[in-house]
Amino acid sequence: MYIDPNTGGILFQALAAVFVAGSGVLFFFSRNIREAIAKLRRRFRKEDEEQNQ
Numbered sequence: 291m292y293i294d295p296n297t298g299g300i301l302f303q304a305l306a307a308v309f310v311a312g313s314g315v316l317f318f319f320s321r322n323i324r325e326a327i328a329k330l331r332r333r334f335r336k337e338d339e340e341q342n343q
Contacts, residue, residue, distance in 0.1 A: 316323070
């Protein structure tokens with residue numbers, strides 16, 4: 291399969307834009323993501339403590 295240079299450049303620019311947008315979203319919502327993960331960890335820890343009793 292052959293991709294000519296113009297198509298490759300457009301594809302690279304599109305993928306770069308998707309990567310930048312994705313990393314920006316992750317950066318913007320990083321606090322919410324960390325809080326959600328911490329909440330899940332606390333919930334699993336609490337369930338483990340209840341099962342051990």
